[in-house]
Amino acid sequence: MIQRPRGTRDFLPDEMEFRRNTEIKMREAARRWGYREICTPTFETQDLYTIRSGEGIINEMYTFEDKGGRALALRPEGTAAVLRMYVNEAKALSKPVRWCYLSDCYRYERPQKGRYRQFWQFGAELIGADTAEGDAEAILLADDILHAAGVTYDLHVGHLAPMRAILKDIPEDRKRIIMALLDKKNIGGLEETLDGWRLEELESSLKGLLEVHSTDELFAITGPIPEQERIEAMVGILENEDTAFCQNYGIVRGLDYYTGMVFEGFAENLGAENQIIGGGAYRLAHLFGGEDVGSCGFGIGFDRVMVSLGEVPAPEDTVVAVLYKKDARGYAFSLSRQFREAGFRAEMNLLERGIGAQMKHAAKTARYAVLAGEREMAAGTVTLRNMKAGTQKECSVAEAIRGVSEDWD
Incomplete structure (x- = not known):
């Protein structure tokens, strides 16, 4: 791998x-x-x-x-x-x-x-x-x-500017050492180094600058x-x-x-x-x-x-699963497009599953399921199911889109 x-x-x-x-x-x-x-x-x-x-x-x-x-x-x-x-x-x-x-x-x-x-x-x-x-x-x-x-x-x-003013007379090699100690907040090391150089006055100014x-x-x-x-x-x-x-x-x-x-x-x-x-x-x-x-x-x-x-939050998008039998495939594609045009994520079955298997999958992934069977296709309607509440109703496509928009339960 x-x-x-x-x-x-x-x-x-x-x-x-x-x-x-x-x-x-x-x-x-x-x-x-x-x-x-x-x-x-x-x-x-x-x-x-x-x-x-x-x-x-x-x-x-x-x-x-x-x-x-x-x-x-x-x-x-x-x-x-x-x-x-x-x-x-x-x-x-x-x-x-x-x-x-x-x-x-x-x-x-x-x-x-x-x-x-x-x-x-x-x-x-x-x-x-x-x-x-x-x-x-x-x-x-x-x-x-x-x-x-x-x-x-x-x-x-x-x-x-204040730091540069305080260090203006310090040689560059010593200045680099001082900067490294200050960057690491190593005050003990700074005191020891400046004492060794007999720069007690500089020590007081630098410590004061930090405070x-x-x-x-x-x-x-x-x-x-x-x-x-x-x-x-x-x-x-x-x-x-x-x-x-x-x-x-x-x-x-x-x-x-x-x-x-x-x-x-x-x-x-x-x-x-x-x-x-x-x-x-x-x-x-x-x-x-x-x-x-x-x-x-x-x-x-x-x-x-x-x-x-922190933690990645759960996605906020409302997912609509479009469930259909093979004979209603064209109608299902049309329904999916209409929900997408309304701003929703619409996902279709692509694995030729039966309606029961599609519903089981939708329960894991979708907030709503829209059933497009032969009867719904003939009537120009859908069966809208709220997957969380377990309620459903048959209605027009426009009503289904409005129901998803208003979070129908």
């Missing part, structure tokens, strides 16, 4: 319907903010990803050489391809550009709960709005999308910084919108990628891998031959959204 590749999944119909319904809710939330959906290729030139992240990322990607000898890679994330598309196709568009996408991505890493080698990412990019208002919109949009999907989560919002909950507390530690007004404006917009969030200026992941505002979200039911969204302000377009334009955006782990939502 051939098995599916490690880190991939098969989705049965109930789960696919749940996923599609969740996608619809997320897309609709983005649409209301003016974000229009785009799609980029599943594979890109390998350079698109290494130009930003370095050659080391190759070990984390699915890469291959095509028949022309070109180095290609399956898409590991969405943003780089979107900005490449912007530079290629849309840099003359009026700004800001508001785009969203739902893409399948591929990374070669160890599979675990909520983390797969083939996964889906719902993302949005706001290109050309390098302002506090743009930062706030990206956060508010993300919050709307996750709530529309039904996710319960904690939102952390920060900015990298602040307001801009007043923040700037009491950092003193005035050029980005202060923008940070205060962004926080003010979020507070004015009654957004549930906490200020977290200890977010350090992506320090080499993001340029200002950063935010993360952590959801229920995900265990240790509980981050469900990450985003912030960045500048990428110039790496791909475009102008240096400020952007901000985010990526939502769609698979983690589904894990967070």
Whole structure:
């Protein structure tokens, strides 16, 4: 038996319907903010990803050489391809550009709960709005999308300027060590490392930065910084919108990628891998031959959204089983079409079963059964049976459709 590749999944119909319904809710939330959906290729030139992240990322990607000898890679994330598309196709568009996408991505890493080698990412990019208002919109949009999907989560919002101000005089090699310790929340290791370097004052500032909950507390530690007004404006917009969030200026992941505002979200039911969204302000377009334009955006782990939502609910569609004898086959096809045109799922017997066997099967799969025998065909009627209540009646096709619509019992 051939098995599916490690880190991939098969989705049965109930789960696919749940996923599609969740996608619809997320897309609709983005649409209301003016974000229009785009799609980029599943594979890109390998350079698109290494130009930003370095050659080391190759070990984390699915890469291959095509028949022309070109180095290609399956898409590991969405943003780089979107900005490449912007530079290629849309840099003359009026700004800001508001785009969203739902893409399948591929990374070669160890599979675990909520983390797969083939996964889906719902993302949005706001290109050309390098302002506090743009930062706030990206956060508010993300919050709307996750709530529309039904996710319960904690939102952390920060900015990298305070961290950069505190570390501005630290050599790069030491800065990387500090960042790694902060990212792992290893405060004991941070204290030991900074004590060994005799940087007790830096230790106090960094620990204080991790504990602040307001801009007043923040700037009491950092003193005035050029980005202060923008940070205060962004926080003010979020507070004015009654957004549930906490200020977290200890977010350090992506320090080499993001340029200002950063935010993360952590959801229920995900265990240790509980981050469900990450985003912030960045500048990428110039790496791909475009102008240096400020952007901000985010990526939502769609698979983690589904894990967070929990058990797959039972399908909500009303299923109508059309039962018939061979002599009434044409009439049964006509009835099925009429129920489908009315918006219902109509399923017919395809295995030449007798009426008793058809009824037994319908009891497992359908809410209603419609019997189309020779008598019903001659009269232009049907026998409508409520499979749950066990009641039935003979009526016209129009009455049967109305009865299913009104959930007749």
